[in-house]
Amino acid sequence: MISVEDAYRRLVEAAAPVGRTVSVPLREAAGRVLAEDVVALRTQPDFAASAMDGYALRADDAQAPFRGLRVVGESAAGRAFPGRVGPGEAVRIFTGAPIPPGADAILIQEDAERTEDGMVLPTEAVTEGQHVRPAGIDFSKGRLLLAAGTELSPGAVALAASGGHPALRVLDRPKVAVLATGDELVPPGAAVGPSQIVASNGYGVAALVEAAGGTVLDCGIAPDREEAIAAELERALDAGCDCFVTIGGASVGDHDLVGRVFAASRMEVAFLKVAMRPGKPLMAGRVGDMRLVGLPGNPASSMVAATLFLAPLVRRLAGRPDRAPTRPAVLGADVPANGLRADFMRSRLSTGEDGAVVVTPLDRQDSSLLSIYAAADALLVRPPHAPAARAGEACRIVDLA
Numbered sequence: 001m002i003s004v005e006d007a008y009r010r011l012v013e014a015a016a017p018v019g020r021t022v023s024v025p026l027r028e029a030a031g032r033v034l035a036e037d038v039v040a041l042r043t044q045p046d047f048a049a050s051a052m053d054g055y056a057l058r059a060d061d062a063q064a065p066f067r068g069l070r071v072v073g074e075s076a077a078g079r080a081f082p083g084r085v086g087p088g089e090a091v092r093i094f095t096g097a098p099i100p101p102g103a104d105a106i107l108i109q110e111d112a113e114r115t116e117d118g119m120v121l122p123t124e125a126v127t128e129g130q131h132v133r134p135a136g137i138d139f140s141k142g143r144l145l146l147a148a149g150t151e152l153s154p155g156a157v158a159l160a161a162s163g164g165h166p167a168l169r170v171l172d173r174p175k176v177a178v179l180a181t182g183d184e185l186v187p188p189g190a191a192v193g194p195s196q197i198v199a200s201n202g203y204g205v206a207a208l209v210e211a212a213g214g215t216v217l218d219c220g221i222a223p224d225r226e227e228a229i230a231a232e233l234e235r236a237l238d239a240g241c242d243c244f245v246t247i248g249g250a251s252v253g254d255h256d257l258v259g260r261v262f263a264a265s266r267m268e269v270a271f272l273k274v275a276m277r278p279g280k281p282l283m284a285g286r287v288g289d290m291r292l293v294g295l296p297g298n299p300a301s302s303m304v305a306a307t308l309f310l311a312p313l314v315r316r317l318a319g320r321p322d323r324a325p326t327r328p329a330v331l332g333a334d335v336p337a338n339g340l341r342a343d344f345m346r347s348r349l350s351t352g353e354d355g356a357v358v359v360t361p362l363d364r365q366d367s368s369l370l371s372i373y374a375a376a377d378a379l380l381v382r383p384p385h386a387p388a389a390r391a392g393e394a395c396r397i398v399d400l401a
């Protein structure tokens with residue numbers, strides 16, 4: 001049995017992003033990870049533009065004492081004024097429109113009076129360059145806009161669009177096969193016979209995988225037969241999956257077969273048991289390039305193990321930055337001394353008077369209770385052998401998705 005930290009190092013920190021790349025249209029690029037640098041294909045804007053609605057003129061012509069300027073035309077966004085602005089002249093201009101040659105400043109329309117003879121009279125002085133956005137003020141052609149490895153935010157997607165890219169090359173999503181095991185399992189909605197239960201964990205695990213940036217190959221439910229589980233493992237290998245995840249059958253009972261199937265597949269073992277509660281019977285390793293993760297069957301156990309190990313693994317494979325595994329909080333209730341396994345107590349969060357994050361464990365912690373798991377906001381981390389602690393003491397938590 002190894003520690004949580006050691007298991008994290010062996011499974012998560014040892015993983016590198018998938019090598020495959022795909023080109024995706026911009027509309028599908030948010031949240032993906034860039035596989036190559038994005039360089040500006042154009043200059044933005046590639047003309048000097050007005051930042052305001054008003055008049056383009058020479059700043060020298062708008063100094064006190066003010067005199068009327070002849071309005072010789074109009075420049076609108078998408079329709080530039082074709083001529084030049086000479087001394088004593090102005091061009092009516094709108095935000096985003098090209099500054100006509102000859103003009104060097106914008107008089108905003110609030111500081112201008114139109115006279116009936118087609119003239120405009122400044123009422124405030126302007127300085128050279130006022131309200132003018134020079135060409136290339138945002139970026140110039142050839143500039144690096146976004147570096148390979150960037151996780152594309154909505155702003156980054158908009159920047160790539162502005163740089164002239166209709167599509168971006170990104171890392172492929174890691175492919176994760178998810179298999180539930182157990183003779184007792186039936187899918188939700190199916191008739192549930194005597195001593196059967198509904199398979200639920202796979203839905204939660206798949207959602208965690210997708211939120212971490214992976215895609216899921218749903219392998220359904222395998223009965224408690226080694227050949228059936230082995231066949232699904234082969235299928236995942238053939239499908240080029242990056243990770244094969246089983247749920248259940250990870251413990252020591254006569255019908256807990258996953259360990260045997262993994263051993264027969266000549267898994268290179270990372271670990272077979274982790275000193276944590278819930279989630280002790282957690283196995284991990286790899287066959288060739290495909291990682292194997294055997295999650296325990298109890299619902300809270302599989303979700304906690306998937307939150308602590310599988311989701312960060314998928315983030316790594318997806319090329320996304322690691323998230324801090326824990327963050328500080330303050331205990332909202334007394335907790336007893338802990339034993340040799342790290343305890344991850346399903347808990348609710350609230351905000352203390354001083355703004356601190358307060359974590360209060362839920363009353364029941366049995367690992368079969370999905371109703372409790374789903375009501376929890378976070379896991380209170382109780383390290384191995386932690387002494388009893390009082391409400392108000394500092395602690396650490398893991399946020400639940």
Ligand SMILES: Nc1nc2c(c(=O)[nH]1)N[C@H]1C(S)=C(S)[C@@H](COP(=O)(O)OP(=O)(O)OC[C@H]3O[C@@H](n4cnc5c(N)ncnc54)[C@H](O)[C@@H]3O)O[C@H]1N2
Pocket residue numbers: 180181182184185197198199200201202247248249250251252253256278279280281295296297298299301367
């Ligand atoms: N003698 C021992 N017994 C057990 C140990 C141990 O160390 N010694 N560990 C216990 C712990 S801790 C856990 S956790 C469980 C995990 O065992 P398995 O991974 O082998 O899980 P199963 O036995 O297959 O199932 C446990 C429980 O969960 C239900 N289950 C399984 N899959 C699903 C699913 N997809 N959706 C919903 N529920 C599922 C299953 O029906 C069982 O009720 O072992 C302890 N035993």
Ligand code: MOO
Pocket residue numbers: 276277278279280281296298301302367368
């Ligand atoms: O560790 Mo098990 O995962 O308590 O239920």
